[in-house]
Amino acid sequence: MDYKPLNPSKVYLITGAAGFIGYYLSKKLLEQGCKVIGIDNVNDYYDVNLKYTRLEKLASFDNFTFIKGDLADKSFVTEIFEEYKPHIVVNLAAQAGVRYSIENPDVYIQSNIVGFHHILEACRNYPVDHLVYASSSSVYGANKKVPFEETDFVDHPVSLYASTKKSNELMAHTYSHLYKIPATGLRFFTVYGPMGRPDMAYFGFADKHFAGEPIKIFNNGDFENDLYRDFTYIDDIVIGIERLLSNPTEGDVPHKVFNIGNNNPEKLMDFIHTLESCLSNATGAKIEFNKVFEPIKPGDVPATYASTDQLQKAVGFKPKTSISEGLQKFADWYVEYYRVGHDTIIEVSTKS
Template sequence: MKILVTGAAGFIGFHLSKRLCESGIEVVGIDNLNNYYDVQLKLDRLAILEPLESFRFIKLDLADREGMAQLFETEKFDRVIHLAAQAGVRHSLKAPFEYVDSNLTGMMSILEGCRHSKVQHLVFASSSSVYGMNESMPFTTDDNVDHPVSLYAASKKANELMAHSYAHLYGLPTTGLRFFTVYGPWGRPDMAYFLFTDAMLAGKPIKVFNHGKMRRDFTYIDDIVEGILRVADKVPQPNPDWASAAPSASKAPYKIYNIGNNEPEELGVFISTLEKHLGIEAEKEMLPMQAGDVPATAANIDDLVRDVGFSPSTTIDKGLGEFVKWYKSYYS
C-alpha cells in the first residue's frame, strides 16, 4: 500500500508518517515548509523521517495545481491522509488569504487528485473549531456547525462540505476527523502549552485568556495517530437509510468523526500540571477572551468507539510529562 500524507513535516503529519513507516507502509510525504512557525523544527522532524526506508519527501505546495496533479498521476496512491493546512485561529485574523490558498485551494487539489486517480479512501483533518457558537456539550458530529467564529473554522467547515460533494458526485470514499486540541512532543510552538513552557523557563509571565476559565478536550498526539490509523482502515460506505437530521453520515460514502479525549479540563488544571512537570510556578497574566476563541470544547466520541473500537485515554499528566521530557531534550 502507498499512502500520501500531506503536511508530513507538521506536528501530526510527522508522528503519523513515522508510525506508518514503522508498520512497513510506503509513505510519500509532502509539505511546503512555510514559515508560520520555526522551519528548523519542521526540518528536524524530517531528519527523523527521511532515513526511514519506506518514506519519501517531496517539497510541494498544495496550491500548486500542476504540481499536485502531476504528483497524483505519477504516484498512484492507494490512500490519502490530508493533514496539511494553514493552522491557527488567531493567525486567521491577521492573514486571511493564507487560509484561502492552503485550506480551500489546497483541499481542491487533493479532491481532484483523489478523484482522477481513483484513491480508495481520503481521510482529511477537520477541527473542533467548526462547532463555533454551539453551546451544547459535549459536541456531537450531528450538531449544527453553521456558526463558526473564525475564518480558520469556516475553512474547515468548507472542507467538510467540499469533501461531501465529491463523495456524492464521484463516489470518492471520504472521512473527516474533527481533532480536539492536540498536544505532545514535537508539537506546534504556537500552541498554548508550548508558549507556556517557553515563558516559564525564561522566567516570563504566561498569558492566560478568559481568566483561566477555558475548558479544552486536550488530546495526546499518540491517541490522535491511533484514531487516524483505525479510521483509515474503515472505508465509509453509502448509507441508504440516511436521514438529513444526521449530518455526520450520508447516502454518499462519507463520514465525520470527533477525535478527542472525551474528558475536558479547565485551563487552570492544565497549567498546574505543566507547573508540576517543569518544577516551576508560573506567573500568570490574566486576560479576557480573544477574538475567534470559544470558552469550551468537549468531544462526544460514541460513534468512533462504536465503529472502530477506539477511545483516546492518555491523561494530561502523562501527556504533559512526555512533552516536557521532549522539550528539555530538544532545546538542551
C-alpha cells in the same frame, strides 16, 4: 472490534508530513512497513527547524519519500498523483491557528480551501481507496450544548480558520456525492505532545517561561468560569487515524465526519498547573509561571468537549492518555530538545 488493519502493500500519501500530526502518523505507518509519500511546503508559520527535525527522523526510513511543494499549486498535486498513484490519502496540510487567521486571512484561503480543492480533484482523476482529511473542533463555534456531537448544528463558526474547515467538510461531501470518493473528515480536539506545534498554548507557555517572560491567559482571570479544553495526546490521535485508514464509509455518499478527542475536558488552569508540575519534574527545579490574565480573544470559544461515541463504535477508538502522563512526556522532551538547564537561551517561537 471488526475493522480492517493497515495494508502495507498500499501507497499512503500524507500531506503536511513535516507537521505535528503528519510526522507522528507517517512514523507509525513507516514502522509497520507501509510506503509513505510525504508532502509539505515547510512554511515558517512556526520554527522550521522543528519541522526539519521531524523530516530528518522520517528520512531514516527507506520506505519514506519526501517532496517539498505547495498544495495551492495544482500542477504539483497532479504530478504527485500521476507518479505515485496513492491508494490512501491523508490530508493534514493546512494553515493552522485560530488567532492567526484574523491577521492573515489570505493564506488560509490558499492553503485550506484552494489546496484542499486540488486534493479532491486529484482524488477524482486518480481514484483512491480512501481520503482522510483534517477538520477541527473549531467548526462547533460557540455551541453551548456539550459534549459536541457530529450531528450538531455547525453553521456559526467564529473564526476564518473554522470556516475553512467547515468548507472542507462540505467540499468533501460534495465530491463523495458526485464522484463516489470515500472520504472521512476528522474534527481534532486540541492535540498536544512532544515535538508539537509551538503556536499551541502549552508549548508557548514553556517558551515564555524559559525566556523569562510572563504567560498570557485569556480567561479574564475567572477561575469559576474557566475555559475548558478537550486536550488529546498525540499517540491517541494517531491510533484513531490509523484504525480508520482501511475502513472508509460505504453507501451512496461515502463520506463521514468523526470527532477525535479525549472526551474528558480539562479546566485551562488545571492544565497549566499540571504543566508547571511536569516541567518541575523534568528540570529538577520548582517551575511556576508568571501569569497575566486577559480577556478572551476573538475567535476563541469557552469550551471544547468531544463526544467520541461514533468513532468508538466504528473502530474501537478510545483515548487513554491522562493529562499528567501526556504533559510529562512533553516536558521531558522539551527540556532535552532545548537543553534547558544547559545555559541555552530559549527563543520564543510562538506568534503573538
